[in-house]
Amino acid sequence: MPSYYLAATLARLADEMVAFTLVLLVLERTDSPALAGLTGAAYALPAVVTGPLLGAWLDRTPYRRSALALNQAVLGVVMLSLLGVVGHSAHWVTPVLAAVAGATLPMVSGGFTSMLPSLVPQERLARANSLEAASFGAATIAGPATAATISAVFSVETAVLVIALAATLSIVAITRLPTLPRAVTDGEPFMASVIGGLTHLARTPRLRASTVTTTLLLGAMGILLITLPLHMKSLGMPTSAAGYLWTALEVGSVTTALLLGRLQTRWRPEYVVMVSVAAYGLAMLTWPLAGSFAVLLLLAVVAGLLQGPTMPAMFAARQQYSPESLQGRVSTTAASLRVGTAALGQAAGGLLVPVIGTHKALLVVAVGLVAAAVLGRVAGVQTREPVLSRG
Secondary structure: OHHHHHHHHHHHHHHHHHHHHHHHHHHHHHOOHHHHHHHHHHHHOOHHHHHHHHHHHHHHOOOHHHHHHHHHHHHHHHHHHHHHHOOOOOOOHHHHHHHHHHOOOHHHHHHOHHHHHHHOOHHHHHHHHHHHHHHHHHHHHHHHHHHHHHHHHOOHHHHHHHHHHHHHHHHHHHOOOOOOOOOOOOOOOHHHHHHHHHHHHHHOHHHHHHHHHHHHHHHHHHHHHHHHHHHHHHHOOOHHHHHHHHHHHHHHHHHHHHHOHHHHHOOOHHHHHHHHHHHHHHHHOOHHHOOOHHHHHHHHHHHHHHHOOHHHHHHHHHHHOOOHHHHHHHHHHHHHHHHHHHHHHHHHHHHHHHHHOHHHHHHHHHHHHHHHHHHHHHHOOOOOOOOOOOO
């Protein structure tokens, strides 16, 4: 498991640096919020299509390590290429390159997690889910903070180089992962396998409730990704300071994820997801009132503490309500929906924020989070399906 968490965290660190660094790079070189939003969307949106396909393939192949390593190699090459094209070529080139890197993005967000039921005994899954959430959180803490610090002290171009380095190191760590047997061995046709994962997500109400809530959560975070750098001007801070707000959010999130990760063993995980996301949104309603960066930083920590149980409970919902043969498909398909919605959120933020201003945009994000929890509850109204065991 140490090898697993090292490989997963390094890959996620590179990924978490990308979204924030792309926004800074495009804003610095083009001063275009719309292009920044479009580039972020282009990086994430292909995952909506590729996620279900990659998940079905992961369940059928023993070459998971190679696929994860290839994803990181593509990311490194694309980031280096962006250094040469952003601001120096036609605007359409930047989002196209970002889309190439994002095509295999579900590998990082869902490909690793889908391995856990095969690596960890059932009785240790709750603890493994908490550590998995901490892996995501650690990457999310270090990613924006690293990008912000390097951009402020050196340059945003240096931050791009660090992403390429982190991607390279993750490839080295991935080579130390164990080879896992394929989950699907019954000769099921590939497209039937793809449809099976989608159908399971759509027809399992408890899993659907968790998936709808966390998917809409990422849409709101996409808007926030564009809003925060632009909001820094109203507080007398550089745009790169927004990275520290993302760090503050994740510090709070990781704290409660580790301390309260076993909540899913006491309450149904989809309920934990919905309550924590709603609380996150209510806490964020206070953000437009912050008159200084220090106050906003404190409010971000509080919001993160409330949101922390979301991710372990999300993993638990996928594991409890899906058989092991569907873990790859469910994880990457759900991840692709989240990433794709985040992409739409970024694109919407790039168009919305310049029109309504950052204070109103923060309120839109907060209300969107509460709405995500409500819609998740509506999606999970039918709850008579049995809980599926592993295997």
